[in-house]
Amino acid sequence: MASFKIAVLPGDGIGPEVVNEAIKLLEIVSHKYGHEFALKYGLIGGSAIEEEGAALSDFTLKMCRSCDAVLLGAVGDPRYDDPQGDVRPEDGLLALRKGLGLFANLRPIKVYEELVNNTRFKPEAIRSTDCIFVRELTGGVYFGRPKRRWETSRGRRAVDSMAYTEQEISRIVKVGFEIARKRKKHLVSVDKANVLMSSRLWRQVAEEIAMEYPDVKLEHQLVDACAMKIIQEPRYFDVVVTENMFGDILTDEASVLAGSLGMLPSASLSGVPEEGVVTFGLYEPVHGSAPTIAGENIANPIATILTLAMMLRYSLCLHREAAAVEASVQEALSQGYRTSDIMDDGLSLVGTNEMSRAVREKLEKNDTR
Ligand code: IPM
Ligand code: MN
Numbered sequence: 087m088a089s090f091k092i093a094v095l096p097g098d099g100i101g102p103e104v105v106n107e108a109i110k111l112l113e114i115v116s117h118k119y120g121h122e123f124a125l126k127y128g129l130i131g132g133s134a135i136e137e138e139g140a141a142l143s144d145f146t147l148k149m150c151r152s153c154d155a156v157l158l159g160a161v162g163d164p165r166y167d168d169p170q171g172d173v174r175p176e177d178g179l180l181a182l183r184k185g186l187g188l189f190a191n192l193r194p195i196k197v198y199e200e201l202v203n204n205t206r207f208k209p210e211a212i213r214s215t216d217c218i219f220v221r222e223l224t225g226g227v228y229f230g231r232p233k234r235r236w237e238t239s240r241g242r243r244a245v246d247s248m249a250y251t252e253q254e255i256s257r258i259v260k261v262g263f264e265i266a267r268k269r270k271k272h273l274v275s276v277d278k279a280n281v282l283m284s285s286r287l288w289r290q291v292a293e294e295i296a297m298e299y300p301d302v303k304l305e306h307q308l309v310d311a312c313a314m315k316i317i318q319e320p321r322y323f324d325v326v327v328t329e330n331m332f333g334d335i336l337t338d339e340a341s342v343l344a345g346s347l348g349m350l351p352s353a354s355l356s357g358v359p360e361e362g363v364v365t366f367g368l369y370e371p372v373h374g375s376a377p378t379i380a381g382e383n384i385a386n387p388i389a390t391i392l393t394l395a396m397m398l399r400y401s402l403c404l405h406r407e408a409a410a411v412e413a414s415v416q417e418a419l420s421q422g423y424r425t426s427d428i429m430d431d432g433l434s435l436v437g438t439n440e441m442s443r444a445v446r447e448k449l450e451k452n453d454t455r
Contacts, residue, residue, distance in 0.1 A: 089122040090402055093153040095130040095146070095182075098175055099375025101159020103383070104390040107442035108157065111391055114449050115398070115407050126153060130182065131175035131375070132163030141178030147185050155401035156186070156368040157394065162375035175375075184224050188354035188368050189254070190261045191221040191333065192396070195340045195350065197320075200419040204345035204428050207317070212343050217323040218265060219340065221333025222258040223354055225250055226284070228330045250284045250329065255291040262327030263299040264358050269324050271302045276312045276328035276336065288329065309336070316340050337372065346427040347373040348386030351393035359400050369397040383437035386425040388415055391445055414448035 094109065096102035109125065116123055128146040135141055141161070150156045161175040182188075197205075197215040205212060230247030237243075259275065266273040275292045277285035289306055296304040307315070309332045315322060316336065320343050328336065341347045350372040357365045371389030379385055392415060399408035422433040423444045429435050436444065 087120050087122055088402075088404075089124065090155070091124045091126060091153040092397075093128055093146075093150040093156040094125050095128050095150075095156060095158045096133075097130050097159040097161045097375065098132045098163045099160055099377040099380040100373075100385040101131075101161070101375055103159075103381070103438055104371060104385055104387045105157060105159040107387040107438060108390045108394040110442060111394060111411065111446055111449065114446050115404075115411070118450070119404070119407055121404070121407075130158065130178045131161030132166055134178055135163075135166065135173050135175065141173060141175050142181045142185070147182065150182065150186060150368075154364070155366065155397050156182075157397060158182075158368060158370040159390070160371065160373065160375035162377070164377055180228065182368065183354060184229065186366070186368060187224065187356045189222060189224045190258055190355045190357070190359075191219075191223040192265075192353045192355065192359070193219040193221060193333075193337045193340075193350065193372060195219065195320075195337070195344055197343055197345070198349070198416065198419055200416075201345040201349070201428055204430055205343060207343065212320055215320040215323075215343055217320070217340075218269075218325055219333055219337050220258065220262045220265060220325065220327040221337065222250075222254065222327075222329045223333075224330075225254045226330035248282065248284050248329075248331075250287060252287065252291055255288050256295055259288075259292045259295045259327055260298075261355075261358050262325055263295060263302050263304075264360070266302045266325040267299060268361075272305070272324040273302050274305050274307050274312070274323060274326045276307050276309050276326060276332055278309050278332070279306070280308060284329070292327075312336060313339060317343070341372060346386060348389050348425065348427045349392070350389050351396050353393070353396040353400055355400060362403065364403050365400050367397065367401045369393045369401075383439055384426055385438050386427050387438050387442045388425075388445075391415055391442065410449060410452050411445075414445045414452055417448040417452075418444040 096105040202209040227248040230249035235244035279285040354368040395408040395411040398404040
């Protein structure tokens, strides 16, 4: 019997609800496939500021390091939105990513056939979109120095710095190539090389790494052009690799294709994902804490359930179990279960609990043993 240690950080807003549902599913995986999951709970974000005085305590960071993977709900709390404030829930997430060396953020964008009518796009424009964004997560303008704000005789000033080293670029671009190699062998690298120095270095390093991957076609796109193309012709994309902030923006944009942010999982890894090799990672749904709907049994748990599947696959090497979870989500959708964010005429409107229960029932029945 395999045994794993999972750090669970429910966080803020709808985080605890959706994580709770994913854990119920993990219990099914446990008894059905005979694995043991030891869960270690910790605080992050607004809830950690309240209880521990910091958005991420050393204790929680150490606890995460001692586990095989981290499952996180969401961080963000409007009580800390004051731009003058000195603590922010988001800092906890940034410190966790940095502290655990999670430089590779994988965000798959998959348009389910069942939801093809649920978006603002024409179904034929988005049908069978299936791509993955590889976002650099521990560098760029999020972390570059100097980063500060000060008073001058002519008023206030603030600066952020977009900085990248050759090593930071090459390790993330390699992740892009490795993933592209196992998919359609088409890698789009997104930058702003017509303006930014860091992007010119990015492009050059990407070209150099490309020599090691002659089987993959590398294409460069400027971020503004990519922002257009991703909604004009989403099927054009297979694997996209880009720096931290471009990836943040492009993935929110691309999420619209999938019908709802409530459908999108993500994995943040500390190394190149490889078949049969465990990679430490943090797993979180792409959606945020959605404080306005917290505690109302409205939130869509699918993003977190699909996130759990990514955790099973990349950090625990439980490929069959991951596939079974994903198939169960697909089945629940095809049987017409819908939370309000993906509701359509004639289908069954359900809450967080009911959607999650539907997925669990499919997983129980599913005989992929
Ligand atoms: C995300 C979020 C975070 C980010 C915030 C909450 C710091 O928007 O995971 O995409 O910008 O990375
Ligand atoms: Mn974001």
